[in-house]
Structure formats: structure tokens, C-alpha cells
Amino acid sequence: MSRLRSKQLHCDSILLVTTVVLVLIGLVMVFSSSGVYAMEKYNDAYYFLKRQVVWVFLGTVVMLLAREMDYRGLEKHTYYVMGITFLMLVAVMVPGLGKEVGGARRWLMLGGFTFQPSELAKFALILFIAKSLVKRSDQLKNFAYGYLPKLIVLGFFFVPILYQPDFGTATIICFVTFAMLMIAGLRSKFLIYSILVVVPLFVLAVMNAEYRIRRIVAFLNPWEHESNSGFQVVQSFYAFGRGGIFGSGIGSSSQKLFYLPEAHTDFIFSVIGEELGFVGALIIISLFSILIWRGFIIAYHAKDSFGTHVAIGLTLLIGIQAFMNMGVTVGLLPTKGLTLPFVSMGGSSLVVLMFSIGVLLNISGKLIQN
Template sequence: MTVVIGRNSFFVEQSNDEVSRFDPILLGLVILLLVVGLGMLLSASWFRAEQLYRQPLRFVLRQALWAVAGCGLCAAAALVPLGLIRRHLKYLVLGVAVLMGMTFLPGVSARYMGASRWIILWGFSFQPSELVKVLLVIHLAHLLSKREGEFPRDRLYIVPPLVVAVLSSIIVLFQNDYSTAIFLLILTFLLFFAAGVPTRYFVRFTALIVPLGMIALFSREHRVRRITAFLNPSYDPAGSGFQVLAARRALAEGGPWGAGIGRGVRKMGGIPEVQSDFIFAVLGEELGFFGVFLVLLAFLLFSLRGIALARRQEDWFRYLLIYGLTMSITIQAMINVAVVAGLLPATGIPLPFFSSGGSSLVVTMIMCGLIMNAATQPASRGPRLWEGSRV
């Protein structure tokens, strides 16, 4: 039995092959990741919270409050009619654009480590670019679904979604958030592929974006230092390479079984911002290879389940929405883990469900709610990922 909300109706229907609104597998994985994430944050943050605020539980209690708010918004996102979202999409875009603009206003915005990504209202800070991640997926799914995988020879069809993606990335880049801007472009590529955009456009898009991205990358000194630290962290072990080397040592010292929850030592001043972008290093030190494997397995199962739900959809908007939101969470996790392992330069991409930060957690929960919302279509023949890209 499933509760179905239509434009002007609220009713219950039964169907043997209908996907449950709250898919039990996906819901279980979300709860698992959320609980484990809060537990690891407690272990990773207590020492730094004690040093900074004399309150060892400060970070985890704030995160728990954001988790409660995120669960409420997740439930709301799972129940809101998708047609209502599409009809009022322009107002959502306008609202997020206003929030993004507020990050440049003195007295409202907050600068941290050279970036203007946050706004502070009534004592709470929020990062509007996190909303861009979910809104970009909704907007691109809305535009690309109109073609239903059949793209004409007319090249103008690709302009509107491309403009949306590029403008979103440029605005985020102006906030001095290069990594998120690149992430948005990667997400756009994945959605274009899933929608069936011909391969030749990917080549042209890449030829345009890569040179511009390289210019932006080397236009700021701190980005160059991060590249240098990635290529040769021992060149400046006490400066730009310190965080990278410390994270690697924490992972290596974890061994197969780890030091035990709460017994890690690298979090005690050895890794800057350990409660945020580098929390995975604490996980590796305290839970070892086995714990790392289980957490990565949970993210993998989350990704596979999201893709499976997407492939069941007949409606192209639902298909692209589920796929895009699933990839958004998955790619963020992959980037964060790769950074901690030393496979990518340091970025500001958080680990979903784990990293301290209310903006990231709330938006991640909204994404999960929208995935469960869109997964209400009957399981039947629909688009397939391998049918997406054509030459």
C-alpha cells in the first residue's frame, strides 16, 4: 500500500510491482550512514571542541540538531508533489540566486580561509552553494527530460541546460570555491550522458572548459600551493603538505583493524579541520581497513540502489532526478575519500553524512528525500544508462 499525492488529490493505492515511497533498502542505508557519521564525528571532534570552546560535545550536538532538521526536510521532500516543484522551479532558482548574492554582502556574509561561501542570519551560518548542488540537478533534469533521449540535429537544444550549468559554476567560482565549481561541471557531464546527449558535444564542451578551468586554477596562489602539496607533499611538510601527510599517516597507522573507536591520536592537533573535510582520516585510524571497507561498501550500495531505482522509471524527469541526486552524493564521497588518501589535491568537498557542517547534511538529506519521492513510479521498462550517449 502506498500513499500517493497528486496535484489535487491525496489517496492510497495498491500495486504489486510499485516501488515503495520509502524504499526500505535506500532508507536503511541513509539511516546507517547518518548514525555512523554522527558517531565518527563525536570521536573526531571532541578534542578540538574542547580546545576551542571548552565544550567537547559542541560539534556533535550541533550536528545532531542539523540531523533532526535534515530528517524533517527529508520527509517533506519525499512527500511534496514533483509537479509542484517543476511548476515553481523559477521561484526556487530566484531564491537560491538571492542567497548566493548575499554571500557578497558585508555584514551578512562570512569569510573563512579566503572564501566567501557563507551567510550568517540570526546566529546561524549557511552555505548557499550546497543548495546549488540539488537545484542544478532538478533544473537540468527538468530541461533534459523534455527530449526523452531523442535529440535533434539542431544544436540549440543543448544551450539552455549548458547555460544553467556554466552560470552556476561561475557564481560558485566567484565565491572562491573552485572545487565545488568543478564538481558542478562533473555533475552536469554525468546528467548529459544519462540524458543521451551525443558524445560529440562532450568533446566540444571539454575543449572549451578545460583551458578556462586551468586558467582559473592557476590564478590563485592557494590553489597552486594545493597542487604543489599534492604532487610533492614533502616539499613543505610543515606548511601546505602538512594536512596531506598527516592524513596519510593516520590511514596507514590504522592497519587492518584500527586503534579502536575514540583511541586515535592524529585528531589531537595532528590533522587540521579533522572534524570537517578530513574526518575520513580518523575513520581509517580508528576503524582500520575493515571499517573503511564497510563505510565505502555502504556508499557503494547507496549508489547502486539509487541507480537501480532510476532505471525502473518510465518518466524521464524522475529517471534523471534520481540518477543526478544519487551521483551528487556518491561523487562527493569519492572526491573526499580520494583527497584524504592523497589521490587528489585538497578540496573543500565534505564527506556526506560524516563531515561537520549543517548545510551539507541538510542538503544531503533533502536529496535523499527527493530520491525516495521520485522512486514511486511502477517498476517497468524505462531508460537505461547504457542507452544514454550516442555519437
């Protein structure tokens, strides 16, 4: 028995330790990037840090619970999770229930805290895709019975999320869904047909919102729009440039002093690049690479199809979101408003992602026990 436990601990420790390190780095950087702003706005330099500590505690609790439960029970309750998530997405639009910030309705008021249902939607959709692939994997090459139903369900989540508007999350759930289906054996022609349909819809969604047009224009030439739509990205460039190889030191960022908007959320990677330099940024990228590697190892060795597909989906979610966040800060992608997993200030994202890590640990644990 002791030998079994030792193997199980060794199997889980790589993923667990990587996650813990990312979360701890996140706590340090949230305080470093938000202290001045919090003091100015709330007269409390620790305001955001204290809230993030609460979310880390809640995230740790749900991660441990997910680690101890039987992940196969999620397959039985997939439709309940989807239904609750969809109702929450609709409730966000109801005045008095949803909270509007910066022109976007993405949050539900829960006591003194807010929760973002679109974060739960990512997890719920992964469960659905995994469950459907287990039941009808042989029909995936059939458009009407195997592929179209999944697109319809994706649409039920995509539309309300886009309406909030939350274009970044809407993009992520599309990428994760198509990636899961491709790995499961989706016909390439179905993917091509989907691209031919999605690209015009994507262009239409961008053209329908002036702020999205400005973001695309700023992405193409941020320096030309440095004083308006390209301001965030240009300030991010300055942060990385000032950081150099080894950084200016923790707490020494100048860009966070009201130059770089959302320094503790969407652009926290820029502050890391400034204070910890290229070396610090490389460490963050390496940690995510280890996490992704570990997730795919768990998926590859899972003893049942549901565990494999869930592990693939959750790993893709973390990897794609991390890439998109970091890609925005270095100018590879247009600004989208996404957090850096486990690092940025953001309670809903942190709790859902830590629960996801718990599920991955659970799948890994079941593998060793089997």
C-alpha cells in the same frame, strides 16, 4: 492495501537504512574527531556534536517532508528554486549578509546558524537539467538549442561559486551536469569541444590563485611539502597507516589531536581509517556503493522522464562528492574542501543531501503506487 504498503516499505528500506547508518556513523565520528578541538576552543567537548544533532534533526524533517510530497511538483517550481538559489549566491557577497571564514565567503547568516547556498545550487541545477531534458531531450544533439542553453545556466551558477571561492563545489556541478547530459545522449563531439574549452579555463583558474597552485604542487609530491602545503595530506596518510586493518579504536585517534586539520569535516574519512581501520573504511565505501546502486535502480524503474533524470542527478551528486572527498584523503585528488556526504560535520550539506534522499524515496514510492 497491506501488501502494497509492504512492497513499498521493502523498496524504500534499502536506501533509507543505508542513509540512516551513514548519518549515525557520522554522529559518532564527528564527536570522536572534534571533542578535543571543541574542548580547547569552546570549553565544551560536545559543541560540534550538539550542532550536528540539530542539523540531523532538521535533515530528518526535510527528508520526511520530501518523502511525502509529490516530487513532480518540483518540476513546476524549478525556476523559482533556481532564482532563489542564485539570489542567495549573490547575497553571500554582500557585506553583512555573507560570512567570511578562512578567506572564503560561502555562508549566509541565518540567526545563530549559517547556510551555504552553493549546497542548494547543486540541487537546483539538477532540477533544471532534469526539467530541460524532459522538455527538449530530442534537441540535445543540437548544439545551439539543446546543449548551449544548459552550459549558459551552468555558467550562471559556476561563476559566483568559483568567486566565493569554492572550487570543489564548482567542480562537482560541472561533473554532475556533464554526466547527466552524457547519460541522456549528449553527442561525444560536444563533450570533446567542452573539454577543449574547460581545460584551459581550469588551468587559468588554478594559476590565478596561489593557494590552488600550492595544492596542485602538494598533490604531485606531498612528502616534499610536508611542512606546508602538503601537511594535511601527509597527516592523513599517517592516520590511515596507524589504523591498519582493524583500527586503533573509536576515540583513540592521535592525528585528530591538532595534527590533522579539519578532522571533523573534510578529513573525517582519515579519522575513520585510523580509528576503524581498513575494515571501517571499507564499510563506509560499501555503504556509499549500496546507496549509489539503489539510486540508479530507482532511476531505471521510474515511471516518468523527470523522475529518472532527477534520480540520476542526485545519485551522481552523492557518488561524485563521496569519491572526491575520499580521494583527497588518500592522495588521489588535490585538496578541495568537500565534506563526506552524511558523515562530515556540515549542516547545509547534510540538510540538502537528506532532502535529496527524501526525493529519491518519493520517486521510489510513486513507482510502487503506480
